[in-house]
Amino acid sequence: MKTHEIEIQKFKAAANNIHGQVLFKIDARVASRAPVDGIEPSSVLVMTEQNARVLMALLKTQIAEFDSKKPKSRHGRHG
Template sequence: MKTHQIEIQKFKAAANNLQGQVVFKIDTLVSPRTPIDGIEPSSLLIMTEQNARVLMALLKTQIAEFDSKKPKSRHGRHG
């Protein structure tokens, strides 16, 4: 597996696709990352607080769109 450091520069758009996925159009800086010995290799996703807030707002919107397409129950939920 290749590992990378992915730095979000800007979120440009978000949408839901027909496969039930959220797709983001983003500007990024991507650079290879060498795993540290003894630690499972992982890629890093890095963003500023401002971009994290944008991501949260975009996710909230896309999840609401998913929820609006789900069939509504007539009986409600029973706890």
């Protein structure tokens, strides 16, 4: 497995697709990363606090969009 360090420079947009996935358009710096001995090889996602806050806001919006497309529950209604 190749490992990378992915540094988010800027989030540009977010959207949902029909496969239940959230897609982000980003500017990022991607660099190869050597695995650390004795540790499972992993890629690392790096971002500033400001970009983390933007990510949180984008995720909240996209999750709300997913929820709005789900059928409304009828539990608890008495008719």
